[in-house]
Structure formats: C-alpha cells, structure tokens
Amino acid sequence: MRAFALATMLSFAGVASARPPIPPEQWDRSTHLWLARAFVAEAGWKARRDWAGIAWVLAGRWRRASKRWPALRFVSTIRGYCAGLGEGRSRTARMAWVHGLRPDMLAPGGWPAGASWERHEPWWRDAVRMAERWSRGGVGDPCRGRAQHWGGPDGLDPPRGRMERVDCGETLNVFYRLGGRR
Numbered sequence: 001m002r003a004f005a006l007a008t009m010l011s012f013a014g015v016a017s018a019r020p021p022i023p024p025e026q027w028d029r030s031t032h033l034w035l036a037r038a039f040v041a042e043a044g045w046k047a048r049r050d051w052a053g054i055a056w057v058l059a060g061r062w063r064r065a066s067k068r069w070p071a072l073r074f075v076s077t078i079r080g081y082c083a084g085l086g087e088g089r090s091r092t093a094r095m096a097w098v099h100g101l102r103p104d105m106l107a108p109g110g111w112p113a114g115a116s117w118e119r120h121e122p123w124w125r126d127a128v129r130m131a132e133r134w135s136r137g138g139v140g141d142p143c144r145g146r147a148q149h150w151g152g153p154d155g156l157d158p159p160r161g162r163m164e165r166v167d168c169g170e171t172l173n174v175f176y177r178l179g180g181r182r
Contacts, residue, residue: 020137021059026074027135033103034075035131036124038082041098042150045123047172048130049142050150055134056141057150057175058082103128143168147175 035055043050062077079085084095091099093110100108105125107117133139146166150173151157157174159165164179 020135021056022062022074022135026062029103031073031075031078032128032131032135033101034078034085035134036127037098037101038078038085039127039130040101040124041084041095042082043172045120045127048126049169050171050173051127051130052134052139052141053143053147053168053171053173053175054150055131055139056143056145057147060145060148142171143175146177148178149176150174151176 035058038054038058039047039051042054058074058077058081061081062072062074065077066072079087084091084098093112097108097110097112100110101124102108105121107121111117130139143166147168149163151159153172153174159174159176162179163176166175166177168175
C-alpha cells in the first residue's frame with residue numbers, strides 16, 4: 001500500500017512509467033534545463049499536468065523522428081517544437097528571460113523589474129525537478145499516449161488538418177492527436 005501511494009504521488013498524472021521515456025544517453029543538465037524552460041514557456045509556472053503532457057508529446061515526437069534521423073538529440077526536439085525556444089528565432093522580452101532561466105535558481109537576465117523572483121523561484125525549482133523526475137520515468141502521461149501535439153488555450157493555436165482534441169484531464173493547453181483522413 002505504501003509503495004502504491006508513493007508511485008501515485010510521484011506520477012502527478014496518469015501512471016508513472018516503469019522505465020525512462022527517453023534513453024539516458026539523451027540526458028544531460030542542459031536537456032533537463034531546456035525541458036523545464038519548455039514547461040514554463042508553454043504552460044506557465046504551475047500547470048504540472050500540462051508539463052507532463054508536453055514532455056510525453058515531445059518524447060513521442062523525438063521517438064518518431066529519431067527513427068529517420070538516428071543522430072537527433074532530444075534537446076533539439078524540445079527546442080525545435082516549442083515556440084520561441086529554438087536558436088535563431090526572434091525573441092520577445094518574455095522569451096528572453098525564459099531562455100535565461102538558470103539551473104542555479106538565480107533570477108534570469110531580462111527578468112521583469114516589477115515581478116518578484118523570490119515568488120517565482122520555487123515554481124522554477126518545481127519545473128526543474130519535474131523535468132528530472134520525468135526523465136527517470138517518474139511522471140505518468142495524462143494523455144495516456146494519445147496526444148501528438150498541443151496548442152494554447154482559447155483558440156490561440158487552433159487545430160489544423162486532421163488534428164482531433166484529446167482529453168488529458170484538466171489542462172491549460174489543448175492536446176491533439178492526428179485523426180483519420182479528411
């Protein structure tokens with residue numbers, strides 16, 4: 001019973017994976033950092049269910065793409081799919097500080113003058129811990145393997161083509177799968 005309670009607590013959503021979702025050789029401190037930045041960039045400071053869904057969508061995208069391009073790094077999938085995280089993309093003031101989120105938990109460069117880093121730092125710490133926990137297989141998939149994409153709430157990123165909404169529970173973002181031909 002105790003082991004079950006622990007597994008439930010660690011998973012946040014869904015059932016925790018028995019093994020890491022991405023091979024260990026894909027991970028280094030930078031990969032964890034970029035995944036945590038993606039969480040904040042794509043879902044804000046506290047949307048843990050979204051964070052889990054985003055990580056699992058990215059893992060699926062990496063697995064599919066790495067069959068064709070075996071040298072593809074997971075960190076490249078993170079930075080390539082998440083709006084504003086890639087190299088050479090124009091950055092808003094918000095994305096500048098997201099890029100500057102640090103592993104040492106100090107305020108990032110470009111942090112807004114009127115915002116309290118002391119208030120946000122624990123949330124950033126949670127995002128980094130979630131990325132590390134997910135990389136070890138300790139966070140379940142709230143979309144149960146069905147989501148292949150996500151988009152912002154309230155029609156910010158409307159579905160295109162064969163995209164069909166997937167129920168991932170209560171999330172800020174909308175998650176999608178590719179349905180049949182239209």
